[in-house]
Amino acid sequence: MKHDVLSNRRSDGRAAKRRPTPVVAAVLVLIATALVAVPASLAGCGSTTTTTAGGAATIAPAGAPTTTVTLGGEVVLMTHDSFAVSEGVLEEFTAQTGVKVRVLKSGDAGAMLNQAVLTKDHPLADVLYGVDNTFLSRALDAGIFEPYEPPGLASVPPEFQLDPSHRAAPIDYGDICVNYDKAAFTGLTKPPATLRDLTEPEYRSRLVVENPATSSPGLAFVLATIAEFGETGDYTWRDYWADLVKNDVLVVGGWEDAYYSAFSGGSGKGDRPLVVSYATSPVAEVVYAETPVTVAPTGIVAEGAFRQVEFAGVLAGAKNPEAARRFVDFLLSTRFQEDMPLQMFVYPANSEAAVPTEFATYAAVPERAAALDPAVIGANRDRWIEEWTSIVLP
Amino acid sequence: MIAGGSAGSGSTSWRGRPPWGGRPSWPRRLGGLVLVVVPIVYLSYLFLYPLVSILWLSLTGTGRLDLSPFWQIVVRPSLRGIIWFSLWQAVVSTVLTLVLGLPAAYVFARYDFPGKSLARPMVTIPFVLPAVVVGSAFMALLGPTGPLGVDLRRTVWAILLAHAFYNYAVVVRTVGGLWAHLDPRLEEAARMLGAGRVRTFREVTLPLLRPAIAAAASIVFLFTFTSFGVILILGGLHYATIEVEIYRQTTSFLNLGLAAALAVVQMVGVTAILVLYSQYQERRSMELSLRPVRETSRRPRTRGEKTLVAGVLGFTAVFLGAPLVLLVERSFHTATGYGLTYYRALGSTRTGSLFVPPVEAIRNSLVFAVVATIIAVIVGMMAAAVIAYRSDWTARGLDVVLMLPLGTSAVTIGLGFIVALDWPWDLRTSALLIPLAHSLVAIPFVVRTSLPVLRSVRGRLREAAAVLGAPPSRVWREIDLPLVARSVLVGAGFAFAISLGEFGATSFIARPDTPTVPVAIFRLLGRPGALNLGQAMALSTILMALTAVAIGLIERFRLGEGGEF
Numbered sequence: 016m017k018h019d020v021l022s023n024r025r026s027d028g029r030a031a032k033r034r035p036t037p038v039v040a041a042v043l044v045l046i047a048t049a050l051v052a053v054p055a056s057l058a059g060c061g062s063t064t065t066t067t068a069g070g071a072a073t074i075a076p077a078g079a080p081t082t083t084v085t086l087g088g089e090v091v092l093m094t095h096d097s098f099a100v101s102e103g104v105l106e107e108f109t110a111q112t113g114v115k116v117r118v119l120k121s122g123d124a125g126a127m128l129n130q131a132v133l134t135k136d137h138p139l140a141d142v143l144y145g146v147d148n149t150f151l152s153r154a155l156d157a158g159i160f161e162p163y164e165p166p167g168l169a170s171v172p173p174e175f176q177l178d179p180s181h182r183a184a185p186i187d188y189g190d191i192c193v194n195y196d197k198a199a200f201t202g203l204t205k206p207p208a209t210l211r212d213l214t215e216p217e218y219r220s221r222l223v224v225e226n227p228a229t230s231s232p233g234l235a236f237v238l239a240t241i242a243e244f245g246e247t248g249d250y251t252w253r254d255y256w257a258d259l260v261k262n263d264v265l266v267v268g269g270w271e272d273a274y275y276s277a278f279s280g281g282s283g284k285g286d287r288p289l290v291v292s293y294a295t296s297p298v299a300e301v302v303y304a305e306t307p308v309t310v311a312p313t314g315i316v317a318e319g320a321f322r323q324v325e326f327a328g329v330l331a332g333a334k335n336p337e338a339a340r341r342f343v344d345f346l347l348s349t350r351f352q353e354d355m356p357l358q359m360f361v362y363p364a365n366s367e368a369a370v371p372t373e374f375a376t377y378a379a380v381p382e383r384a385a386a387l388d389p390a391v392i393g394a395n396r397d398r399w400i401e402e403w404t405s406i407v408l409p
Numbered sequence: 410m411i412a413g414g415s416a417g418s419g420s421t422s423w424r425g426r427p428p429w430g431g432r433p434s435w436p437r438r439l440g441g442l443v444l445v446v447v448p449i450v451y452l453s454y455l456f457l458y459p460l461v462s463i464l465w466l467s468l469t470g471t472g473r474l475d476l477s478p479f480w481q482i483v484v485r486p487s488l489r490g491i492i493w494f495s496l497w498q499a500v501v502s503t504v505l506t507l508v509l510g511l512p513a514a515y516v517f518a519r520y521d522f523p524g525k526s527l528a529r530p531m532v533t534i535p536f537v538l539p540a541v542v543v544g545s546a547f548m549a550l551l552g553p554t555g556p557l558g559v560d561l562r563r564t565v566w567a568i569l570l571a572h573a574f575y576n577y578a579v580v581v582r583t584v585g586g587l588w589a590h591l592d593p594r595l596e597e598a599a600r601m602l603g604a605g606r607v608r609t610f611r612e613v614t615l616p617l618l619r620p621a622i623a624a625a626a627s628i629v630f631l632f633t634f635t636s637f638g639v640i641l642i643l644g645g646l647h648y649a650t651i652e653v654e655i656y657r658q659t660t661s662f663l664n665l666g667l668a669a670a671l672a673v674v675q676m677v678g679v680t681a682i683l684v685l686y687s688q689y690q691e692r693r694s695m696e697l698s699l700r701p702v703r704e705t706s707r708r709p710r711t712r713g714e715k716t717l718v719a720g721v722l723g724f725t726a727v728f729l730g731a732p733l734v735l736l737v738e739r740s741f742h743t744a745t746g747y748g749l750t751y752y753r754a755l756g757s758t759r760t761g762s763l764f765v766p767p768v769e770a771i772r773n774s775l776v777f778a779v780v781a782t783i784i785a786v787i788v789g790m791m792a793a794a795v796i797a798y799r800s801d802w803t804a805r806g807l808d809v810v811l812m813l814p815l816g817t818s819a820v821t822i823g824l825g826f827i828v829a830l831d832w833p834w835d836l837r838t839s840a841l842l843i844p845l846a847h848s849l850v851a852i853p854f855v856v857r858t859s860l861p862v863l864r865s866v867r868g869r870l871r872e873a874a875a876v877l878g879a880p881p882s883r884v885w886r887e888i889d890l891p892l893v894a895r896s897v898l899v900g901a902g903f904a905f906a907i908s909l910g911e912f913g914a915t916s917f918i919a920r921p922d923t924p925t926v927p928v929a930i931f932r933l934l935g936r937p938g939a940l941n942l943g944q945a946m947a948l949s950t951i952l953m954a955l956t957a958v959a960i961g962l963i964e965r966f967r968l969g970e971g972g973e974f
Contacts, residue, residue: 091838093919096928097935119838121919125660126820130827130919132663133466137831139838139919153663226646228661229653267563268641271541271934275942276548282939284549296937303938305744313937360936397662408646 085113090338093119093140093330095127099358100351108345114338124150124231132157135331141339144186144327144346148177148386149234151326152393155182160328163340167347170367175324177389183326186346187361190294190381191235192320193222194313196280199288207289210243210319214258222289223265223277226408228400230269231323236291237403238392239321242385256406266407280313294320295360298377302357311377320381325361440882445803448792448811456814456849459825466828467669478670488654492674495650498565499634502572506629507622509573509728510580516721517581518588521708528722530960533578535729537910537956538736539927540571540638541934542949546732547571547643556731567643572636576629577729583628587621593705620690624857627686631679631816651675655818665824672821679816683809733953740946744939751943767948770929771955777925778908781847785904786897788848789855793893794885796856797863811856814849822846823917840921847911851904858900859893905959909952926952 098120105116119140121127128150131143135157146154154160160182168176168184175185193213195206199221207213213222225233237252244252265287267273274292277285281300297311327346329339345351352368355361362370362380468474482488517529535543547570551561561567595617599609615622637652649657651671658668709715743750755767792811796804814822826846830836836845874884910927924932926948933945 096916096932118922119919120922120924122823122917123660125663126823126917127919129659129663129665129824130917133463133665133824133828134837139827228657229641234661265563266646268646269541272544272548272642274937275934276545282937282942284545284942286552292937299937299941300939303936303940305750305939305943397664400661 086335086338086341087113088335088338089115089117090142090335090342091117091119091140092342093121093127093131093143095124095145096120096122097359098145101354101358104351104354107350108342111345112338112341114335114341116342128154131159131330135159138330138332138334141330141333141335142327142342142346143330144325146183146326146328147231148322148324148326148389149231149238149392149396151177151183151389154326154328155389156393159330161331161333161336163329163343165340165344165347167344167365171347171364172366174386175364177324178326183328184343184347185324185364186327187352187355187359187364188322188324189361190320190322190384191232191239191291192294192381192384193236193316194278194280194290194292194296195316196278196283196288197312197314199279206314207316208318209316210240210255213264213289214255214262216262218262218289220263220265221287222259222262222291223267223273223285223287224259224291225270225273226266226268227403230273232270232291232293234396234400235321235323237399238387239319239385241399242321242387243319253402253406256403260407264407281311289316293360294381295356295362295374295378297379298373299360301377302373315379315381317379317381318383320384322384322386324364436882444791445795448788448795448807449803451788452807452810452849455830455845456817456822457810459829460817460822462829463821463825464669464673467665470666475666476670478667479673481667482670482674488671491649491651491654494648495634495652495675496678498568498572498648498650499630499636502569502576502633502636503626503629505569506573506576506580507626509724510577510625511584511622512717512721513577513725514581514583514585514588516718518585518591519593519706520714520718521706522718522722527961528725530957532581532725532729533906533960534733534953534956535575536578537906537952538949539910539930540642542736542930542945543571543574543732544639544642546735547574549735550731563644563647565644565648568636568639568648571639571643572629572633574729574732575639576632577725579628579632580625583625584618584621588618589705591617591705623686623689627682628815628857630682631812634678634682635675635816635818637819652818652820656820659820659824668821672818675818676813676816679813680809683812683816687805687808736946737950737953740943740950743943751940751947754940754944755947767926767929767944767951770924770926770948771951773923774909774925774927774955777844777847778905780841780844781851781908782901782904784844784848785851785855786901789852789900789904790859790893790897792852793856793859793863794889797860808856812853815853820917822849823915826918838919838921840923842918843915843920843923843925844908846915846918847908848904850911851907854903854907855897855900858896858903863889863893902960902962906956909956909959926955 098118105118109115121130121139124145124147127143128146130139131154138159143154143159155178162180162182163184164181165184168181171185175188177183177185193207193210197206200206204217207215207218212218224236227234227237237256240252240255244250244255246252265277267277270292273290274283274296275285277283277287278290278292279286279288280290281296282303283290294315297313297315300313301308301311327343329336329343333339347365349365349368352363352365353371355363356371356374362374468476468478482492513532517525547567548562549555551557551567551570553560561570591614596609596613599613600606604612634650635652636650637656640648640650640653641656651674655668655671655675658664658671709718740751741747741749792807796808798804823846826842827837830842836842870888871884874888875881879887909925915925916928916931930945930948930952933941933948
């Protein structure tokens with residue numbers, strides 16, 4: 016006897032009743048219809064709004080003075096997962112223009128760029144924000160942006176304006192550098208002052224860095240070493256990394272792991288007092304401290320930083336291009352620019368935007384941050400990452 | 410009985426034509442057609458179509474079909490090494506999980522002990538936790554100051570232990586589920602006839618359990634072969650699976666061609682395993698006399714039994730409990746002693762950012778999980794019915810294809826959604842896409858839990874009803890449904906848990922700002938600061954509690970079923 020003895024009797028008892036037969040079939044048909052109809056109606060809602068937006072946008076001529084025309088509709092912003100903005104800021108844009116903002120989070124910067132490139136014939140959004148100078152040339156080569164020169168660029172220092180044909184507008188910048196745990200350097204050992212110091216014996220087994228192939232701060236730090244030591248000469252960046260390996264550098268996959276699990280300073284739970292992080296991380300340690308503190312528990316090594324600049328642009332084929340241009344203007348406006356620092360821990364590109372007092376008090380701006388031409392980065396990044404991998408992770 | 414496709418009483422098994430003879434009337438045929446068509450259409454549209462689209466687009470990026478990435482895989486030693494590592498670590502992880510999990514499966518199946526109904530749902534908690542959270546606990550426990558006393562951080566041991574930690578529940582529930590129904594008298598008879606403990610286990614118990622062990626092993630292999638977060642976080646950088654390499658090639662090198670080639674290699678491996686498994690499941694048609702659980706389990710009596718039960722439970726508590734307890738501890742351990750600071754911080758939007766209040770993240774997670782579960786149950790049951798009632802190529806094909814989403818690269822399928830799902834409706838940026846993606850991963854679980862029960866009623870009972878003149882819809886409604894309902898609930902519980910914890914494909918799609926609990930945890934961990942870390946731990950604790958409650962509720966229905974999970 017192979018049946019489940021528990022349930023045999025029950026079904027036998029039920030078998031006596033008679034019921035109409037096609038009921039089950041009808042139910043299944045209904046379910047199938049529902050499965051097909053529900054996505055249709057939901058997707059329908061979305062696309063109707065955007066179509067209206069597109070229709071409304073064409074009324075406004077492209078070069079019209081932006082403050083007087085009310086556009087209406089919706090602008091879709093594609094950005095990375097780290098995007099954050101205070102409540103009420105995007106609503107101000109809506110109040111000014113009548114355009115609603117829909118934010119699409121699209122993974123990390125690399126995942127986002129892939130999505131934008133793959134959907135370039137039928138874009139998911141109108142504006143893309145968050146592509147940085149290490150990825151910029153890829154974005155430009157793929158032709159995902161439509162040229163637009165926002166008036167706000169006048170207040171952006173020329174060093175950030177890395178695309179002369181104005182397809183991507185600089186919105187913010189931040190520096191990647193070595194952070195140190197102040198508590199670990201109270202005695203005789205001083206925190207390192209330069210990149211070169213990190214290869215000295217007193218910093219042996221102290222540093223944790225991120226893999227440039229899986230982490231954007233990790234890549235930025237490798238670029239900093241390339242800018243510092245160069246590709247040719249007596250002591251190249253490859254020699255430097257070979258020395259770091261000899262000095263027992265720890266490499267991990269991502270920033271979260273490096274900062275929270277390997278680093279000992281601030282909120283870190285690890286045992287290494289030096290980590291590659293952002294120059295603004297000490298500010299975040301203060302802002303997000305459990306109990307108010309007046310001194311940041313971590314500091315930065317001001318030498319040998321790499322500057323990351325993030326760009327925004329109007330996506331080619333945007334459904335609502337006029338609203339998209341207005342939104343890029345808004346990203347450069349002081350309202351958004353002054354909100355950004357404490358939300359994303361970056362500096363505003365617009366030099367007229369005031370930086371919050373926390374930044375002035377707790378953040379040190381690296382004295383000289385390396386910058387490499389995005390085209391040079393674009394042409395060499397894969398090779399650099401491969402070379403780095405062969406030196407550090409043989 | 411847990412039997413494969415053509416098992417049952419031989420001559421009367423239904424092969425495309427029902428045993429009650431004659432031509433079925435149109436509603437019957439329509440019903441059968443819908444059963445087949447809905448799962449196939451659903452999977453084709455949401456899985457195969459996006460997958461083929463992205464692979465094709467990636468391999469034709471240069472304007473024509475370019476197969477050179479496959480050649481690269483052949484010639485580049487680093488890529489060959491990655492494939493080899495994916496394979497061997499998955500095999501070792503699977504064996505390790507089985508070795509660690511089988512004693513617990515035995516104890517949970519054969520012995521009653523106080524707190525058993527509380528302990529069982531706990532085993533499933535690791536299943537839903539994001540790797541980045543588990544990673545931080547493992548880092549602390551495997552460090553030089555941890556309880557093991559050796560530094561296993563970023564070694565292959567950390568990966569293997571984490572895989573066993575994650576998949577323990579699969580073995581305990583799958584194997585334990587069948588073990589609890591095996592007639593202990595078979596073993597008693599063997600012992601009486603003079604066989605020792607070892608021989609009894611090897612020659613009686615093991616052969617009987619083999620189907621369930623195969624089911625568990627195939628799932629654990631799928632999960633570990635395509636492992637991503639655990640490798641990236643716990644393995645340091647000397648280790649990469651194919652999935653990690655697909656991610657690297659996609660997001661850092663924007664080399665979609667190579668990523669697609671790797672995804673194809675991965676799928677070939679996964680499909681091979683699934684086909685082997687499916688054939689194995691069909692061949693094993695053993696007549697088992699399953700017993701209700703209450704007849705097979707009892708309290709430990711002898712000193713040896715008591716030691717065994719205490720030892721196994723103690724190991725389980727430490728192995729699964731230590732990382733979880735550490736996370737819970739951290740969520741309460743504030744700078745000023747133990748307190749609720751982090752939980753309170755969760756309730757307030759301190760900086761007024763788009764940082765969602767966790768209540769909202771929990772609500773989003775629950776809504777997505779409910780939608781995903783409903784879809785998974787409907788589509789999964791249809792598919793299970795097809796696989797159980799038919800033994801033709803449709804059933805076999807569906808059986809394999811249904812499982813594929815578990816073993817497919819999340820990066821690839823995520824990008825596939827983006828390129829393919831703008832037709833016929835633009836689903837690409839709809840919030841609905843998230844539960845739809847979750848349902849793809851959840852459907853296999855519903856199928857695996859209901860299939861054994863559906864198969865067990867295939868035989869005489871259904872034939873008897875048919876002979877007595879009951880049409881198939883009525884046989885299904887009055888015989889199969891009551892029997893299968895409870896095991897479907899078990900599958901639904903797994904589906905719910907999977908949706909709560911899923912962070913695979915959905916992190917690679919452009920999604921509206923409707924963060925789920927795992928997404929909120931990631932966002933908190935994306936910034937420095939003790940308060941962010943603490944809140945992430947608090948949210949993880951809440952996620953664990955949600956899971957325990959959900960699984961606990963489901964467990965209440967789990968009475969005497971022999972589901973594969």
